[in-house]
Amino acid sequence: MTISNHPLWLVGFRPFFALACLAGLSLPMLWALIFSGTLPAPTTTFSSIQWHAHEMFFGFGWAVLGGFLLTSTKNWVNQRGYHGRALIFIVSAWLLERVGMWFEGMLSPAVFRISNNLFLVSIVVMLAWTLIKYRQDDSYRDNYLFLIILPLFLVSKNLMVSSDYFQFGWVMAIGLFRMAFLVMFERTLTQFMKNVFQVSILRNPTLDGSIKLLALSLVFAEPMPTPLASGISLLLALLLIGRFFFWKPQLALRRLDLGIMYLGYLALVAQLLINASNPWLNGAWVGSVSVHVFTFGVMGLVIPAMLIRISKGHTGRKVIFDRLDLWVLRIMILGFITRIVAPQLFPAAYIYWIDLAAMCWLTAFSILAWRYIPYLVQMRVDGREH
Template structure:
């Protein structure tokens, strides 16, 4: 009973942000070693590239997204939320999936399939149950987007691993994470800018809703004719750019903790423009530029700031980014430059850029893990339960 009631199991962000830190430290380094030929590929039925893409989106990415949504959904609908044995089950299935993805190739059927799908299937079902059951008191009516997004992740995972259409799978995964980030940034930056600068940023339903609808359409871009996909991506980039101008970036950039989220926003705009142009003209980019502009530029910049802010605020601590917090964010900005910009200038050093960018992830999430995993294991400072 004491273990079940441990602070780690009080609310979803606690175990999953701890797991996200561990994944952020280890998964990019593992890929750099595999890509460099210094470590064998995982003993799985998937290619090394499939493993890498899956683990970054559905391992690291879903540790963060799962922790965020398990915490946010309970607040959106004003309920206690999943805790105790439910969180223990989810964390256990996440760990089982990492084992299955790396070592399940020699397991007897159907164990690999069960191990690799139990976590996502369970957490999606639990989140959907929360949103649907308590829909009447949901404080965000546009959470209907999550009712579509969450089961769509199961489709993306299937295409990535089993559907013999890996490009469609990772394209869909990017589209889903992109839309989730857009919804999250739309909601959180409004409060952050108000609290930090007493500034109101533009929130116009006639602009916000088309942005989300276009983002939803791009989730299935692999099934849409290329010219139409290019038009949708370009239109979304333009709308995001217009809104960015009215979101007072000149203020946001005065503080790294908020400014880095604006960098993530711009990375989404840049990725959309590259995608739009790529559907019309053939450009030669080094190192899957579009994919890594999103994973390093959007996910890699926004997620560390999220982990710091939520880990402090939801454990009763003052949300102030100190020198080590800021160092972690600057390291991820360096990773973005090293992985996305430098290879276009000096492609001959591509292997080195992969290794250095992986080292940046190790350093950033090593700092976050060292600082915040102990906090996630402790009770709130303000005496509240969760």
């Protein structure tokens, strides 16, 4: 067996979910140690906060999103996905980006730009080419949204390492990830609820389209007049709340493996409401609540559940959350509480809450890495190739 034929390189989710587990257990803890002064900051000309934000969105976040989209797009258009040498190349580019981000201050601007954009440019081109080339076979009519948002991620990531446009960059990043999660919620929860409870949830094309159009506009919330951005955030939150009650939460919340997805949905709504209230409550929160409600509440709650589900299902195993899987989800809920809720109640212990939240990520993703990386590097148990 050659390296390119190894099971790890058969499907996009395999290497990228392994990287996501490693990034999830290490990046928050690294930041906690840097924030407390225990570790020196990376060697960069931009701030350590910019490094942290960039790495959580474009290191951890894009390891997950890249693995998800590389796997999903092949199913959407019924084509063999990128594998072998192509997959090795973009994984290598992701790793190069992590090194470049840590040592940016020691690199020439040109070398840094190449190291910092090679992965995302490559994977965006790959994904867009798949969606465009096989558009006649595409099973989702709204996949054109990915052709819009994927290139915008490149704009966002470069703004995030700029001294003048950092806030513009991370607001864009949240807006783009919000779009991706909204599309994912619509597609996966429709399927999950039908498979588990044999029920249909509300899918109205006008409502769904309006939600995604409003969410797309919020990608550019930063340069908008504050009242306009707040109004759009409030309207989007209200539409999502209204739809939520037609998605049968009374059933989903009976099971943690499904309920965690609904909690992530509610965290997305909460983040929008916080943004809408900023003109009146800005400064009332302890810490950067808005961004962390999204990163801990949406990404932190939903991603582990999706990693478990996809890692089991796409390696030929039954998608059943066992006791340890459920404990991973509980630990991530605890991480949300310690990072978002506890500092509002006991702000004097703020730095300790950050440490505890990082420990939750370290513990949960260490369990995921220990359990699921062995699945990702082995052949499917059902005899299928990929």
